[in-house]
Amino acid sequence: MKRLINKFKELYKYRVLIRTLVVRELKARYRGTVLGFVWSFINPLLLLTVYTMVFGFILRPRDPSFNDSPWVYALFLFCGILPWQVWFAASSQESANILIAQGNLIKKMLFPTEILPIVSVTSNFVHFLFGLPILLAFVPLMGKPYTPYLLFLPIVILVQYIFTLGFCFLISSLTVHFRDIKDILTNLLTFWFFSTPIIYPMTFPAVQQHPVLKTFLNLNPMTHIMWGYQNCIFYGELIRWKRLGVTFLLSLILFFVGYYIFDRLRDSFPEEV
């Protein structure tokens, strides 16, 4: 435990390195493209368009909170898709590969390996932040008011940050030994995406009337994080403190466990990647 705490202190020491590498990732990602940074905005927009077309106009979910309008539903979708796809899923998938891709750093330099997943999560977090103004701009466009509950958004973001970090520590270190995880993860993320109330709300009668399904969704920590976003932005309600609090504790545990496993496996990285 003491060792872990010391490690975290070291992490703080590396903040400049983390910042530099995040900037490098951001710069390198769209280097050579015509639109450059604009892609950070276009990508979530295109994503939203596809989901709005398919789910909003073709499937047309009926729920009182959507006022029967595909556009309002689009806003609801966006609240979940942006943090999920742009941040969580992208970070997880990147982390699965990052230690192997950056093998040179691990093998040939004295490099604090644990910052690689942190950089991956953080750079995708920045992409998420770029998408956030677009999401917020859509709120009045779709006829919804801004509410003071928006101020709780940072708390939800913090919970997701810790949860994603923990998950990425776990994924990145295990993938070094089991390359299969990369493929498992792709499918797991799809499954997880549909097991989280992103394209449907928790208040859907089909969910509420089915006790097994309801329990299952409630056990999914991402449910409460996504619900948090929807509460702050879409519903304009207070976030569910208890649920989010439990999720926060769970995120912390995942973070420590993920970091612990990462730390245990750390010495094997130089010869395995």
Next chain:
Amino acid sequence: MPAIEVENVSRIYRKYLAQHRFKTFKSAILKGDLFKSLKSDEKVVALNNINFKVAKGTTFGVIGENGSGKSTLLKVVAGISKPTTGRVSVHGTVSALIELGAGFHPEITGRENIYINGVMLGLSKEEIDKKFDDIVKFAELEDFIDAPVKTYSSGMYMRLGFSIAINVNPDVLLVDEVLSVGDASFVPRCLERIEEFRRKKKTILFVSHDLTTVEKICDRVAWLKNGEMKALGYPKRVIDQYIQDVKSKKETDFEQKQKEEDIQGDLEPERRENRWGNREIEIKKVRLMDLQGKEKHVYSPSDGMVIEMDFYAKNHKKDFVFGIGIFNSQGVCCYATNTVLEGYKSRSVIGTGKVTCQIKTLNLTNGTYYLDVAAHRQDGLPYDYHRNLYSFMISSDYMDSGVYRPQHSWNFSPDVKMTWKS
């Protein structure tokens, strides 16, 4: 206080079989041995109980063949990999030149990479700002610094990597065989920088195959062989021991190879394309020996060599010539002669016999040589001709070139000041 202390350090690598890779997450979970399956039974000892200290301000060389554990040792000292047992302590900041430009990102410019690499090596942004011009100038990349690194040639890439690492200005510098890729103008400049480091009384751990450089710049040298420290001490002495060992290894390898060839030869002597003639006089066996009569295949240029041929003449022969020829690996005839050319007139021969040709000093340069031996008639009709069937090797301390090394010496008038290396 020593700058680097290595105490009882061993590094054991697990040897993974190809099969291990197929063990998957699923199978590990099913068997319930997630962590156990990460371990493998077979072990490779890369370093075995290594002990040494490097005093502050000195340069310490590590030599050894490929796979002897030099790079592993350097990585352990650098902290990149952990010793399996034992303890390493390094006092002061460390910079390791293990692979130059290891942290470069190909898509971004040289300028940005300098900053990122500098931060990775532990510099602050202000320090890099200060050193930036020096780094670019030393790497000779003024014109390309704003181009993406992926457009650099491998030489430019390496120069930039070296330039950043050396400008970090650490207390302890670890250098691993990185200079082998530089061109003729860059390597001397790198060595100059390393020399400057030495003058500043910084500590250097230098791993190299370049024995001349090691001898020149190192205060003490360690020789590793198969993960064990074979010798530690003054450069000249350790390097000599190492060279002796390499020579004797060459000798054994060579003998092994010759033996294999002999075995093949015994099986199908007639099929050998490199042998022809009517065998009226048959050369049964050829031996290469030193002047004391001991069989040998690796010689130094100043050694002598005896070529001994055992032959058998079926019938009584009056007209015969014995000859030899020495060819280098490019097929150039370095020397060829026969008994007629040297004034011997054949009278008669029958049954078994022996011909030896004694060469007092070989006077050849480094390399592998092939030997022709022949018995033939004066008009050239071959009895038995062996073409390049035998080989020997010259292993010289000098890197001189050419096909022949005449015995020579250098003399200087008193105003020319020279010292000889030993």
